[in-house]
Amino acid sequence: VGEPYPCGFCRRSGVPECAIMIAVPNSAAPTWTTGCIYKHTFRYGSADAGSKTTPCCNIPLKCELCHPILPPEPGRASRKNATISVEAVWRYNLPEHILRVHEEYLMPGRKEIGVALP
Numbered sequence: 001v002g003e004p005y006p007c008g009f010c011r012r013s014g015v016p017e018c019a020i021m022i023a024v025p026n027s028a029a030p031t032w033t034t035g036c037i038y039k040h041t042f043r044y045g046s047a048d049a050g051s052k053t054t055p056c057c058n059i060p061l062k063c064e065l066c067h068p069i070l071p072p073e074p075g076r077a078s079r080k081n082a083t084i085s086v087e088a089v090w091r092y093n094l095p096e097h098i099l100r101v102h103e104e105y106l107m108p109g110r111k112e113i114g115v116a117l118p
Contacts, residue, residue: 005097008058008090010038020060022088032060032088060088064118065102 007018017035024030029044042059050057067086089097098105098117106114 004100005090005093007034007036007038008060008092009034009036009040020088020090021085022060022062023083023085024062025083030060030062033085058090058092061091061094062086063089063094063097063101065098065105 004013006013007015008020010018012018015036017037020032020034020036022030022032044059046054047059048057095107095110099107099111104115105117106112107117
């Protein structure tokens with residue numbers, strides 16, 4: 001969680017403990033870990049969809065540009081097994097992540113020149 005990427009739990013930036021890791025199994029909801037002191041559990045599917053009473057949809061995501069495919073856990077032979085964790089990006093930070101890390105891609109309304117996002 002760097003300067004332009006605030007933590008999805010506490011909104012602080014630049015706090016190493018707030019870095020969030022995600023594992024995305026093939027047949028289950030993603031799991032995440034973080035050292036943020038304000039972390040709390042949530043149901044990934046419910047948070048992804050939001051609701052009238054809880055409209056926030058800010059969830060940790062695996063950047064498909066950084067990690068198009070997650071490799072199996074070391075020592076495992078099949079992709080059906082648990083995958084390794086990679087650094088996640090909070091959904092509300094994803095546009096800034098793309099602008100800073102994947103400069104070759106365009107972002108409608110923010111950067112009009114570049115390769116279309118896949």
